[in-house]
Amino acid sequence: MSKxxxxxxxxxxxxxxxxxxxVRGLxxxxxxxxKLDPRIDLTKPIYEQxxxxxDADRER
Structure with a gap:
């Protein structure tokens, strides 16, 4: 069966x-x-943030 x-x-x-x-997929x-977390700064590396x-959420 093909997708x-x-x-x-x-x-x-x-x-x-x-x-x-x-432009494909537009x-x-x-x-x-x-939904994007407002605490994420898109000008900095996202993965590390x-x-x-x-980690901060786990510590709470």
């Missing part, structure tokens, strides 16, 4: 170069809420 992959393709034009790009999770938060 069916739902693919969403959207074309976007790069305003600087004028090239048309195909909007594929629009029906699913994405998650580990530190898990």
């Amino acid at each position: 069916k992959n739902a693919t969403t393709e959207t074309t976007v034009t790069d305003p600087k170069t004028g090239k048309v790009l195909i 909007g594929s999770m629009k029906d699913h809420p994405f 998650v580990l530190a938060l898990e």
Whole structure:
């Protein structure tokens, strides 16, 4: 039995170069809420922050 992959393709034009790009999967999770912990700083390494938060939560 073969798996069916739902693919969403959207074309976007790069305003600087004028090239048309195909963006796959754009909007594929629009029906699913994405929850991000507000304590996570996206400008720093995420994995280390998650580990530190898990350790802090365990200590409580």
